Amino acid sequence: MRMPNAWPLLIAGSIGAMGVHAAPAERHELLVGSYTQGQSQGIYQLSFDSHRGQLDATPLQVVKSANPSWLTLSADQRRVFVVNENGPGQADPVGRVSSYALDPKSHQLSLINQVQSLGNEPTHSSVSHDGQYLFVSNYSVAADPGGSLAVLPIDRDGRLSPPVQLSSHPASRVNPERQASAHVHSTVSSPDGQYVFANDLGADQVFVYRYDPQANPEHPLTAATPASVPLPPGSGPRHLLFGADGKHAYLSLEMSAQVAVFDYHAGQLTQRQLVDLAAGQPPANKAGAALHASKDGKYLYVSNRGAANELLVFAIDPFNGQLKALQRRSVDGDHPREFALDPSGKFVLVANQKSNQIVVIERDVQTGLLGRTVQKLAFDAPSDIKFLLLQ
Numbered sequence: 001m002r003m004p005n006a007w008p009l010l011i012a013g014s015i016g017a018m019g020v021h022a023a024p025a026e027r028h029e030l031l032v033g034s035y036t037q038g039q040s041q042g043i044y045q046l047s048f049d050s051h052r053g054q055l056d057a058t059p060l061q062v063v064k065s066a067n068p069s070w071l072t073l074s075a076d077q078r079r080v081f082v083v084n085e086n087g088p089g090q091a092d093p094v095g096r097v098s099s100y101a102l103d104p105k106s107h108q109l110s111l112i113n114q115v116q117s118l119g120n121e122p123t124h125s126s127v128s129h130d131g132q133y134l135f136v137s138n139y140s141v142a143a144d145p146g147g148s149l150a151v152l153p154i155d156r157d158g159r160l161s162p163p164v165q166l167s168s169h170p171a172s173r174v175n176p177e178r179q180a181s182a183h184v185h186s187t188v189s190s191p192d193g194q195y196v197f198a199n200d201l202g203a204d205q206v207f208v209y210r211y212d213p214q215a216n217p218e219h220p221l222t223a224a225t226p227a228s229v230p231l232p233p234g235s236g237p238r239h240l241l242f243g244a245d246g247k248h249a250y251l252s253l254e255m256s257a258q259v260a261v262f263d264y265h266a267g268q269l270t271q272r273q274l275v276d277l278a279a280g281q282p283p284a285n286k287a288g289a290a291l292h293a294s295k296d297g298k299y300l301y302v303s304n305r306g307a308a309n310e311l312l313v314f315a316i317d318p319f320n321g322q323l324k325a326l327q328r329r330s331v332d333g334d335h336p337r338e339f340a341l342d343p344s345g346k347f348v349l350v351a352n353q354k355s356n357q358i359v360v361i362e363r364d365v366q367t368g369l370l371g372r373t374v375q376k377l378a379f380d381a382p383s384d385i386k387f388l389l390l391q
Contacts, residue, residue: 026050028343029060029107031080032351032358033068033384037090040380043068043082043109048387050344053360053374063100063109066092069383072125072134077390078102079158080109081127081134087120087141095122097136097152099160104390115160119148124186124239127154129193132213133220134160137184137198146171146181149198149207151221164218172204174234175255179204185238185254191246195267196221201236201254205229208267229269232256239290244297248272248321257286257304259314261322273322277304277312290338295345299326299368303336303350311336311350311361313368329370332359340385347374351382358382 028048034040042065047056069085084096095117100109119138126135133151140147151165169182183202189195189211198207206229209221231237236255242264243249249269251260261273278285287306293299293316300314300323309331314323331339333352340349341363348370350359358379362371 026344029388029390030340030349031071031109031386031388032379032382033071033082033386034379035069035085035353035381035383036065036067038356038380040382042066043071044379045107045109048342048349050342050346053347053362055349055358055360055375055377057377061108063111065098066090066096068098070122070124071384071386072127073102073386073388074127074131074158077388078104079112079154081125081160083117083122083125083136084114085121085123085139095120095138097122097125097134097160099154099158101158102388102390107388107390112158113160115152115162117150117152118163118166119150120145122150126186126188128196128211128213128220129189130213135187135189135196135198136163137187139183139185139201140181143180147184147200147202148182149184149187149221153217165221167198167207167209167221169198169200169203169205169207169228171202172233174204175236178202178236178255179234186240188240188242190264190267191242195224197240197269199237199240199251201238203228204231204233204235204237206231206237206240206251206269208269210267224267226268229262229271231260232258232274238288241291241293241300243316243321244293245321248316250291250293250300250323252288252291252302254288255286257281257288257306257308259288259291259300259302259323263321272320275314275323275325277302277310278306278308281308289336292339292341294341294368301339301341301348303331303339305335305337309334309336309352311339311348311370313370315368326367327369329361331361332373332376333357337382338384340387343387343389349385351379351385353381353383356380356382358385
């Protein structure tokens with residue numbers, strides 16, 4: 001297979017004591033989604049050495065796909081669902097969703113099928129806890145037709161059916177350019193799987209649905225009571241993450257560069273805290289994005305793009321879930337759209353979309369703090385990183 005030309009391996013700093021003779025390598029595989037308007041061809045499968053903090057420059061596999069910007073793995077990691085973030089003006093103007101089989105032995109991806117998402121620029125997906133449905137967030141850059149939440153059935157073989165349910169929401173119109181219509185940015189299930197939360201940047205609200213496929217398989221989502229959670233006007237909710245204890249949740253607000261902290265119980269989110277990522281800074285520094293917690297649930301990491309281009313580190317209070325700021329650290333690149341902690345917890349891999357690189361940063365497992373940059377790997381327009389846990 002012919003690989004892209006732009007795969008030089010650039011090392012920032014010296015590896016020093018972490019040489020190849022220090023200890024056996026611990027290798028993990030990961031998938032990287034990307035935007036394909038430039039040189040990138042689609043989905044890349046890479047190998048990562050979590051002893052040295054090194055990504056191999058040569059991909060294990062390249063799967064051609066148009067704008068596979070978000071990757072969702074099934075619970076057993078036998079399926080990978082991919083949103084193809086297409087829309088008007090692109091080579092493929094139709095938003096799509098693709099399903100792939102992931103071979104448990106070879107770890108090779110093979111296409112099962114592809115369907116339309118019935119919306120423009122799908123940016124996110126998640127699988128229901130019972131594995132029956134894929135919830136797809138059609139962002140839709142243009143105000144018309146605007147964004148929507150699409151519900152796609154998944155059969156036993158991982159094959160997707162066209163959407164059986166579409167939901168849209170009223171826009172806040174606080175920002176006349178970015179909030180003239182709904183823009184669903186992500187949709188996630190509650191820890192018990194009984195509720196679904198759609199985070200709508202265009203509406204400044206999180207919309208709450210009760211999930212009950214037994215009542216109506218063709219219409220598994222119904223509005224909960226209350227049906228939505230209001231956020232500050234013009235804040236632009238993006239991604240929601242439930243804490244390890246299932247009692248708290250964290251929501252990144254893209255346009256205001258904030259994180260809202262909630263108490264959670266039985267489908268209801270009650271705001272406890274609102275944390276600024278760029279307090280007192282100009283609008284150019286406000287572009288909140290991804291957020292992920294450490295495996296032990298002690299630390300939360302949040303990316304802020306714009307002119308800031310930082311990762312912020314927070315300690316999570318084990319009793320009330322509130323956040324305490326510990327560190328802000330440059331991502332050594334531009335536009336950290338997504339990032340991932342490696343399985344060892346010793347490194348953070350950052351997808352810097354606009355500077356075309358994946359940056360590997362050391363992480364202290366005990367303190368949660370980020371250290372030196374270990375590697376900068378040239379990679380065209382990376383958008384998502386997912387580690388595989390298959391052996």
